[in-house]
Amino acid sequence: MKKTTRSILRVSIILSIIILLGVTLWFNLTSDKKTVQVGDESIDFQLETLNGDSIQLSDINSEKGVILNFWGTWCKPCREEMPDMNRIYNEGHDDYEIIAVNVSEDEQQINQFLSSLDEKLDFPIALDRNRDVTKAYQVGPLPTTIAINKNGIVVDKKEYQLTVEDIYSFVEQSTSE
Template sequence: MKRQTRNILRITIILSIVILLGITLWFNLTSDSQAVQVGDDAVDFQLETLDGETVHLSEINEDKGVILNFWGTWCEPCREEMPDMNQIYNEGNDEYELIAVNVSEGEQQINQFLRSLDEELAFPIALDRNRDVTKAYHIGPLPTTIAIDKNGVVVDKQEYQLTTDDIYSFVEQSTSE
């Protein structure tokens, strides 16, 4: 290859890299999307459950606190925290609702996962098939759990497996006025 052709090729590659970096930086710096944080208003949604029912956050949140648990069947920490969540939910849930939001998996896969658990879950499993709710809440790692109080405000958020104490804390925070 001639020297002049190589120089043109090098300059073109360098310019392309600089332009792509500039575009990436511009999109990152001008993006309005931020993860939902404690103190933010909860993002309303409506999802179908595994049982064919519909959960509508604002309707549930009219008189109850809400705990949203985003999970996946492949997620081992999700599997480990579910029995504790179920046990605490079964102790009494008059003042709050726990909704396990599955992130875009098929019903067959979810049912297989649920059959592998030692006991049947009492709380609803909502299906976020298109990841609309996951995107609205800017959920990253799974499991992520969000507590929403009776006023529709996010009062706690954790991006890791919950302990029994964490779950009790989420219940307490979601039921506070």
């Protein structure tokens, strides 16, 4: 290539990068979305469950604390934490509900995943087909778990695999007022 052609190409690439960075920065600074933080009010939603029922956060949260567990079938930490959640859930869940929110996978994938587990999960599996709830709660890595207390306030949020102690802590926090 000629020296002038290389110079023009370099300048074009540098200008393109600067423009892209500027546009990205502008969108980030002017966006009115914010991440749901601990202490914020929960965002209501309605989703269909795997068994065809409808589940609405505000209906459940009017009487119970809620633990939202965002997960995917491909997620190994999700697979590893679910049996512990199920065992703790079966110890008694009169004051709270666990909702496992699957992030935009089809029912066949979910059913294959569930059938590969050693035990049946007893808490509801909600289908976030369009990722509306995932986006509303600004969920990034999976698993992400959010505890909402009986007053509808987000009291904890973890973006990693929960230990048994973490799950008990989520239960305790979600049942507080």
